[in-house]
Amino acid sequence: MMVDKAMHPLVASLFLVIWFGGSLPYAYAQLSPTFYDESCPNVNNIIRGVLVQALYTDPRIGASLTRLHFHDCFVNGCDGSILLDNTDTIESEKEAAPNNNSARGFDVVDDMKAAVENACPGIVSCADILAIAAEEAVCLAGGPSWTVPLGRRDSLIANRSGANSALPSPFASLDVLKSKFAAVGLDTSSDLVALSGAHTFGRAQCSSFNLRLYNFSGSGNPDPTLNTTYLAELQQLCPQAGNESVVTNLDPTTPDTFDGNYFSNLQTNEGLLRSDQELFSTTGADTIDIVNNFSSNQTAFFESFVVSMIRMGNISPLTGTDGEIRLNCRRVNDNSTGSNALLKMKLSKLMVVALFYAFLVGGPLAYGQLTPTFYDETCPYVISIIRGVIAETLILDPRIGASLIRLHFHDCFVNGCDGSILLDKTATIDTEKEAFANNNSARGFDVVDIMKERLEGVCPGTVSCADILVIAAEESVVLAGGPWWPIPLGRRDSLTANRTAANAFIPGPRDTLERLRSRFTVVGLNNNTDLVALSGAHTFGRAQCRTFIDRLYNFNSTGLPDPTLDTTYLATLQQLCPQGGNGTVLADLDPTTPDGFDNNYFSNLQANKGLLQSDQELFSTPGADDIIELVDIFSTDETAFFESFVESMIRMGNLSPLTGTEGEIRLNCRAVNADLAGKDSVLVSSV
Structure with a gap:
């Protein structure tokens, strides 16, 4: 089987899993990918769970968290200092020019820390949370996966002046970029280009590139390296004297996907930030060949990106007894209100269940x-x-x-x-x-x-x-x-x-509740809780018209629609699936959030909008009080649904292995x- 172009990110991911998880040794100070194997073995899963939940409502969050890790490591090393709030003794890096009103995702880091503290109190540093979150964000966006060296500890101070001077700027020339990378011990060509490739996803505010549109380098004219069509689009989005907090995609082609398109954009003079385009448009630069290579070879980009991310993650980490393990990422422990303070934060329902x-x-x-x-x-x-x-x-x-x-x-x-x-x-x-x-x-x-x-x-x-x-x-x-x-x-x-x-034995879309109960009992599953919880998987996906057409026109051979169907929903379905029409046409199992895993399925049943007969039977069968009560509970309490679903999935997965x-x-x-x-x-x- 040939692997098509769309699968190249996975080829790179697989290669890196072998490379970094295999024979190459980890010689990164005292960091190790197995650091939490005994003390907090589920840390990656916990962080990933919070991130997935956040991505559901905020597609930018992955790029934002990756940026936090970058901005943390460039200032005194990867020590979580960017997360500290202002106090009488701490000048927060959040108010440094590169971060002020720009760095984001701190609330999601709070959720991650709260969830991890609940599982492994006082064990996982905020610095490591940022490193893990960056890797998970890249992977979930379609990029490579790698084993993250861990064991960092958290700083006791922040360094706002260091953030102002050390962080690469969107307005920087290539020479300035090289000097900033060299200052923290990174390579000024391969690391610079590979890590800049993180701008393949995420957004930037007009304030970070508007000078390129109107007054490049004080010339009173646009940046001559900008593609003219792209320039016009950006000028329309960001007019002179307009709202500088308006955001646009760093990669106009695949804005939420981690891929190699960033480098193709540079080749067509469509790099959004000056600091991006400088990599390709600076005459005689050694970075040009690397851009060309990464543009045509995504695997090469992914390989280099992982090498550079691990190298960056090793910038001056605090290990051993240096620093501390903060209980709250926003403040050092002396300024915390106690080990339980953070646990009073609101955890998402997802993480409570997880x-x-x-x-x-x-x-x-x-x-x-x-x-x-x-x-x-x-x-x-x-x-x-x-x-x-x-x-x-x-x-x-x-x-x-x-x-x-x-x-x-x-x-x-x-x-x-x-x-x-x-x-x-x-x-x-x-x-x-x-x-x-x-x-x-x-x-x-x-x-x-x-x-x-x-x-x-x-x-x-x-x-x-x-x-x-x-x-x-x-x-x-x-x-x-x-x-x-x-x-x-x-x-x-x-x-x-x-x-x-x-x-x-497989339950059918036309099954009555009695028939469904029988099928679940036969295989050893509970015929109420397991039945209702596992049916909740119909909260996402599609079904063909042929699986429910009888409900629309000839329910139980009556010549009439299913009387339990909401009449407005019935009319919608009849329009989608006319009599004698194409039986393979698809309808959303959940018309409200068709691709999200949530509890809307049960609310749909209460509104008589279950798509399949086997779905609606759970709520509309007279006398099925035990089933109806579960539907009502799961409709109002998503956590209860998630808990029951996980338990039932594990029970089903244990059927006669x-x-x-x-x-x-x-x-x-x-x-x-x-x-x-x-x-x-x-x-x-x-x-």
């Missing part, structure tokens, strides 16, 4: 031979690799998360969670893909193939296809704004499929190993 389950599920509960640490030694980057594939695919296919979680559901309901749904038809295998519930409906198999190929390249013969589906389901929920949880792992893959069982020596670890998720020509037959991508 933390609750990080310990509930990661603690004493046992699930057969499954454990969240199963791949810690044999394939430690399995989750990051799978997450990266999903994040990249979501750019072009916002449905893919819901499609992947559906594959996991349909897999587990047939002979347990064994990857049987992924097997293609052969002379001896009656594929489940052609079962009624899956035929021309189940999708995402090609994305699972990519995940498997990446993993086989890093950890050959190690990660099962069944576990890939479980991880993909969890990561899809997280990336859509839902809860995360530590995933019990260690499943093995089946040697056969069961189309007959798929037809018999193959473990130990049962089954096999397939080399290709579509075929049992005995049907492959050899191990190399799966490794046919260009990776």
Whole structure:
């Protein structure tokens, strides 16, 4: 399978996972990527959970957090000093010229710190939170992933004058940029260009580039290096004497994606800031060749970016007994009101749930031979690799998360969670893909193939296809704004499929509540809490007209619509799905937030706007008081829904797994190993 251009970020991510997670030693002072493995093992997941939730309402936040890490490290090293507020003895760096009314994301860092303190009090520094947040932000935007060296401690002071003098300015010439990078020990060509590439996502205010539009270098004219069409667009956005706080995209092509387009923009004279365009438009500069290379080779950019980020993250860290571990990132501990002060901050509902389950599920509960640490030694980057594939695919296919979680559901309901749904038809295998519930409906198999190929390249013969589906389901929920949880792992893959069982056991869109209860009971799930919580996965994704057309025109062969359907919603659906129309047309399962994982699904049921009969049955079946009560609770309390959903997902993921020596670890998720020509037959991508 050839890897298309859209997948290049993942190739780079995979390469860097091997490079930095493999044989190269970490010799960065006392920093180590395993620093919190014992004292706070879920720190990355906690920070990622807060970031995902923030991204849902603020697409700029990833770039903003990355910038905080940059601006922290350039002033006295990576010590969290940028986060300190003004006090009688501290002149906050937040009020330095490069940060004042510009640096942002401090409230999200507060949420991260509060969540981490709740899990691991007094353990994780604010400086490390910034370093982890920067990596997670890049990865979630489609960029590379890397293992972050950790163990920094927090400063006791800030340095506003240092921030004013050391931070690179958007107005800086190339010579000034080089001098500022050299002053902190960074390379003045490769580090400079690679780290400037972080401007491939995010925004900038008119105040940071308006001189280029009207009075470049005091000339009274625009910057002659600016593309004239781009200049006109910017002048319209930022008129002379206009509002200088108006923001525009640093990368006009893919503003919220981490890719190589920043460098292509420089080649066409469409760098937004002077400090950007200087890299390409300064005559005779050694940076020009690097820009050209990164423009044509995104993998090379990603590789260099990770090297430079790790190098920057190692600028003068406080380690050992230097500094402290702040309890509140905004103030040194002597000025805090006590260790519980920060915990009184408002935590997002997402993180309350995430933390609750990080310990509930990661603690004493046992699930057969499954454990969240199963791949810690044999394939430690399995989750990051799978997450990266999903994040990249979501750019072009916002449905893919819901499609992947559906594959996991349909897999587990047939002979347990064994990857049987992924097997293609052969002379001896009656594929489940052609079962009624899956035929021309189940999708995402090609994305699972990519995940498997990446993993086989890093950890050959190690990660099962069944576990890939479980991880993909969890990561899809997280990336859509839902809860995360530590995933019990260690499943093995089946040697056969069961189309007959798929037809018999997978819940159908026309099922009555009684039928749904029966199907859940048969596989060992609770027929009220599990049923309602897992049905809540229909809070995102799409369904074809053919799955609900009977409700619109001939419900239960009455010749009339389903009387439980809201009449306005009915009319909307009838317009989308006319009688005799195309049955494959798609409708949003949740008409309010179709790509977000939230509790709106349950509010829709209360308003008689459940798309499928099997959805609305949960609320509209007379006498189903136990089910209706759960719908009402989940509608008003998203945290309660998230808690129940996580518990039910883990319970479903434990349905009859193959473990130990049962089954096999397939080399290709579509075929049992005995049907492959050899191990190399799966490794046919260009990776």
